[in-house]
Amino acid sequence: QQQVKQSPQSLIVQKGGISIINCAYENTAFDYFPWYQQFPGKGPALLIAIRPDVSEKKEGRFTISFNKSAKQFSLHIMDSQPGDSATYFCAAWPAWGGADGLTFGKGTHLIIHP
C-alpha cells in the first residue's frame, strides 16, 4: 500500500514559470512533511519541510502549501530555473507508530526548459 501518492510523474516547465508538484497521504499520524531534491548520481537533499500546524511555508523560491483536512501538500517552485531540473520527492514521517524511517512518494522528474 502506497502511503504517499505523488503526482505528476514528470513535469516540463519553461524557464521563469511555476513548477507545482502534489502529494496526498492517508495516515493521519504523519506530522512531518519534507521535500527532497535529487540529482542523478547523488543522494536526496532536503529542500524544505513543514508540520501540519501551519498551512504554508516559504523559503526563497520554494513554497510548501499544506491542506490538513484534505491530507494533501504541494511544492511550488517560483521562477523555475534550468538548475532546478532534478527529481523531487515528497515524504512523510509519523509522530507515532509505523516504521522509524521516512515514507517517500515515487518522485517527480522535473525538466526546466531554458
Place this chain on the structure above:
Amino acid sequence: GAGVSQSPRYKVAKRGQDVALRCDPISGHVSLFWYQQALGQGPEFLTYFQNEAQLDKSGLPSDRFFAERPEGSVSTLKIQRTQQEDSAVYLCASSFRTPRGTEAFFGQGTRLTVV
C-alpha cells in the same frame, strides 16, 4: 567528514555472492538509516539505528539482509546470497537527534548491480 560518506560507490556482484556496504555518518549523529532505492522509484526504508542499537528493522526485505553499527558510528549493510532483485541504490542517512521529524542527511549511495 562534512557529509555522509558511503563506499563503495558502485558494486557488481555475481548472483549468490555476499556483499558489504559501508556508511560513515556525520560525526556526532545519533540516528542512522538505511534505504533502498530501485531505479525510478523513491527510497524505501530498511532499518534504523540509534547509536549502536538497531531499533527498527521492519523494512529489511528478507533474512539475507543484515545491518550493524557496533560502535555507534560506522554502519555496514550486508546482503548474503545476492539475488537480481537486490539490484538498487542503497542510501544511508544520518541525523543529529532521534528520528522523527528531524532533518536527515543522505549519502550519495552505493549502486549495487547483481548479475
